[in-house]
Amino acid sequence: MENRTLRENPFDLFRQECRAVLAQALTKAFPEVSSSFIINLNKTPLLELGQLASSISFELAKKLDFKPLVVAEKLVESIDKSQFDLIEKVSTAGVGYINFYVNFPKFSQLTLKVIKDKNTNYGYIKTENPAKIIVEHTSVNPLHPIHIGQARNPIIGDTLASILRLRGHDISTHYYIDDVGRQSSVVAYGYQKLGKPRSAEKPDLFVGEIYTVTCCIVEIDRLKKAKNKIDSAVTVDDVKIAQELDEWLTIAVELKEKYPVLFEDLMGRISKDENPEEEINSLNRRYEAGEPVARQLIREVSDLCLDGFRQTQSRVSVFYDSWDWESDFVWSGQVTKAVTQLQASPFLYFENNVWAFNADKAANFLKLKSKLGLKENHEIPSLTLMRADGTTLYTTRDVAYSIWKFQRAEKVINVIGMEQSLAQLQLKLALYALGYSKEADNFTHFAYNLVALPGYKMSSRRGHYITFDQVLDEAIERAYQEVCKRSPMFSEEEKRDIAKFVGIGAVRYALIDVDPSKQVLFTWDRVLNFETNSAPYVQYTHARACSILRKATDIPRVPVAYNLLTEKLEQELILQLSSFPDMFIEAAEYLKPAAIADYANTLADKFNTFYGALPVIKAETPELCSARIALTDAIRTVLSNALSLIGVVAPERM
RNA sequence: GGGUUGUUAGCUCAGCACGGAUAGAGCGCCAGCCUUCUAAGCUGGAAGUCGAGGGUUCAAAUCCCUCACGACCCGCCA
Numbered sequence: 001m002e003n004r005t006l007r008e009n010p011f012d013l014f015r016q017e018c019r020a021v022l023a024q025a026l027t028k029a030f031p032e033v034s035s036s037f038i039i040n041l042n043k044t045p046l047l048e049l050g051q052l053a054s055s056i057s058f059e060l061a062k063k064l065d066f067k068p069l070v071v072a073e074k075l076v077e078s079i080d081k082s083q084f085d086l087i088e089k090v091s092t093a094g095v096g097y098i099n100f101y102v103n104f105p106k107f108s109q110l111t112l113k114v115i116k117d118k119n120t121n122y123g124y125i126k127t128e129n130p131a132k133i134i135v136e137h138t139s140v141n142p143l144h145p146i147h148i149g150q151a152r153n154p155i156i157g158d159t160l161a162s163i164l165r166l167r168g169h170d171i172s173t174h175y176y177i178d179d180v181g182r183q184s185s186v187v188a189y190g191y192q193k194l195g196k197p198r199s200a201e202k203p204d205l206f207v208g209e210i211y212t213v214t215c216c217i218v219e220i221d222r223l224k225k226a227k228n229k230i231d232s233a234v235t236v237d238d239v240k241i242a243q244e245l246d247e248w249l250t251i252a253v254e255l256k257e258k259y260p261v262l263f264e265d266l267m268g269r270i271s272k273d274e275n276p277e278e279e280i281n282s283l284n285r286r287y288e289a290g291e292p293v294a295r296q297l298i299r300e301v302s303d304l305c306l307d308g309f310r311q312t313q314s315r316v317s318v319f320y321d322s323w324d325w326e327s328d329f330v331w332s333g334q335v336t337k338a339v340t341q342l343q344a345s346p347f348l349y350f351e352n353n354v355w356a357f358n359a360d361k362a363a364n365f366l367k368l369k370s371k372l373g374l375k376e377n378h379e380i381p382s383l384t385l386m387r388a389d390g391t392t393l394y395t396t397r398d399v400a401y402s403i404w405k406f407q408r409a410e411k412v413i414n415v416i417g418m419e420q421s422l423a424q425l426q427l428k429l430a431l432y433a434l435g436y437s438k439e440a441d442n443f444t445h446f447a448y449n450l451v452a453l454p455g456y457k458m459s460s461r462r463g464h465y466i467t468f469d470q471v472l473d474e475a476i477e478r479a480y481q482e483v484c485k486r487s488p489m490f491s492e493e494e495k496r497d498i499a500k501f502v503g504i505g506a507v508r509y510a511l512i513d514v515d516p517s518k519q520v521l522f523t524w525d526r527v528l529n530f531e532t533n534s535a536p537y538v539q540y541t542h543a544r545a546c547s548i549l550r551k552a553t554d555i556p557r558v559p560v561a562y563n564l565l566t567e568k569l570e571q572e573l574i575l576q577l578s579s580f581p582d583m584f585i586e587a588a589e590y591l592k593p594a595a596i597a598d599y600a601n602t603l604a605d606k607f608n609t610f611y612g613a614l615p616v617i618k619a620e621t622p623e624l625c626s627a628r629i630a631l632t633d634a635i636r637t638v639l640s641n642a643l644s645l646i647g648v649v650a651p652e653r654m
Numbered sequence: 655g656g657g658u659u660g661u662u663a664g665c666u667c668a669g670c671a672c673g674g675a676u677a678g679a680g681c682g683c684c685a686g687c688c689u690u691c692u693a694a695g696c697u698g699g700a701a702g703u704c705g706a707g708g709g710u711u712c713a714a715a716u717c718c719c720u721c722a723c724g725a726c727c728c729g730c731c732a
Contacts, residue, residue: 053675061712094674094675096712181731374657387730391730393730419727421658425658486692518667543694544692544695548692601680612697617691618690
């Protein structure tokens with residue numbers, strides 16, 4: 001097993017050799033302290049300083065009261081590299097570093113051969129602990145189209161799933177359909193008032209319009225009534241109500257302009273209701289109770305919206321293994337069961353007529369705070385589990401859903417915005433409180449920061465958003481302009497095809513490239529970047545490599561002489577290629593999808609530098625030509641494998 | 655008020671989990687390179703008190719503490 005893994009991971013093989021040779025030297029030179037030192041090796045900042053370095057001399061020097069350089073020299077003298085294949089030279093440097101130099105002829109051969117041999121599987125080192133993992137992602141409420149603020153989620157989720165799957169885990173991707181909350185009743189209410197219409201528009205877009213307009217009308221109605229009720233003594237609340245009402249009236253003007261027919265239609269119908277808000281709440285209660293008419297209605301409008309989602313998702317090649325309806329967990333009694341079980345714990349209390357979960361008490365009692373990285377004196381807010389009318393709340397339902405997920409998987413990763421961190425923490429604590437501690441340990445909230453629009457906040461309720469489809473359309477259109485400009489020789493059909501994978505690739509890359517914890521300010525330029533550090537750049541580089549390889553087929557074949565790859569640029573490329581497995585493992589173990597994009601960009605960068613500086617097909621000798629072709633081919637493979645991980649097409653031409 | 659999270663070049667970001675050698679890219683700006691393998695490219699240049707202050711260490715962008723500023727959360731919303 002280990003041998004096989006090493007054979008697939010050239011750089012790790014070199015690292016293991018360095019570690020072993022240094023361990024031997026340590027035992028020989030300083031037997032008295034050798035066992036207490038862990039050998040860490042770092043990459044060097046420069047190729048000229050070797051490929052790996054140890055700073056162990058600094059630590060040893062302190063302990064032994066020598067100068068670091070003296071220690072380093074003694075260690076280097078004690079090194080016997082004769083039984084190690086890949087180590088060319090070991091030497092001291094600076095004030096006490098020990099630098100390890102790789103034997104490039106052997107290492108180049110090893111790396112390029114492994115890549116050629118593993119081909120489309122190169123780099124995807126399998127875990128020794130494969131697990132069944134559920135990745136829940138996207139889970140946008142079926143009320144409106146997926147907007148750009150939410151689009152980061154499916155891309156991150158899909159990329160994570162793909163990385164973990166190639167790591168050897170058994171991955172199941174789940175979409176949680178949140179159809180139970182009050183907002184589902186809002187859209188269903190509007191939809192019903194309109195007589196369950198069909199539209200020529202994309203269904204999620206249409207549902208989104210109904211949702212926003214209904215929200216607006218109902219909110220204005222509610223706020224007006226609230227305002228009328230308290231007219232005499234003006235309080236802080238009154239001011240707030242007046243402000244909110246003003247805001248909604250402004251939105252109403254916008255919406256009337258955007259959807260005049262729909263607005264008037266809904267206005268006319270809703271105003272006939274004495275109390276629209278109560279109609280909505282009643283619908284919500286009936287839905288949770290599983291009343292057939294309510295079921296039929298809400299499922300119908302949700303399905304309509306989900307249809308639209310699937311269209312969008314298939315454009316970016318995101319698919320799900322399972323679509324899980326939140327309402328099913330209510331109807332099946334699993335939510336009630338979870339609440340009942342929680343009631344048996346000492347962490348529930350009944351206050352103001354509702355049951356609440358004392359998350360803080362649970363965390364203290366079960367001694368979880370330090371484990372979860374929380375300060376001991378930090379009080380975790382409680383979680384209300386049910387409404388007074390007996391209907392359930394979001395996080396409570398999620399508890400039941402999580403238990404269900406753990407019946408199907410050992411680990412659960414929820415890709416959910418960081419604004420839900422507290423709810424996800426309370427959920428996790430509820431799992432501990434229920435005795436699912438192993439499960440709770442294996443429960444990960446993969447939080448990401450939201451995408452914001454410059455100037456104003458995106459709000460689905462208010463209808464302020466740019467849809468994911470709009471972004472994709474724009475990306476493809478701009479990519480088409482670029483193709484026409486840069487590659488006029490392609491046929492119209494080819495141009496359209498290229499524009500599609502370039503545009504979509506650019507968007508996927510832009511959404512995965514930034515660290516998830518950072519907020520992204522949405523600008524078109526950022527998402528539709530076709531230059532360095534973008535998917536199009538990496539795609540272009542891949543196509544460029546392919547182009548060389550196509551032309552190289554006429555070249556008479558000479559056995560590859562790996563020792564001819566002596567240029568610094570070539571060696572840097574070899575190193576970069578050999579590190580792909582390392583990078584992949586890190587991205588998988590620490591859930592860092594952005595690392596893949598960074599890697600691909602760096603490799604593309606190095607290849608383009610090489611491309612500009614050194615000829616491949618027109619290399620000085622047939623032997624060198626052959627070696628550079630082998631190098632180019634390996635780069636092509638690795639670029640393709642990296643792009644594949646992030647769901648971006650690796651084209652042969654563009 | 656409490657919590658989570660962020661702050662690195664004019665702008666957008668890597669690097670931080672695991673401290674290590676001169677802090678890296680892109681955009682923008684300036685100067686160059688297409689009769690030679692795809693110019694969505696390449697070469698060179700200008701540009702940084704790594705938010706501030708303290709601490710730990712042989713060594714701090716990275717670890718610890720305090721503070722400042724921003725985002726988000728603290729609901730019988732999701």
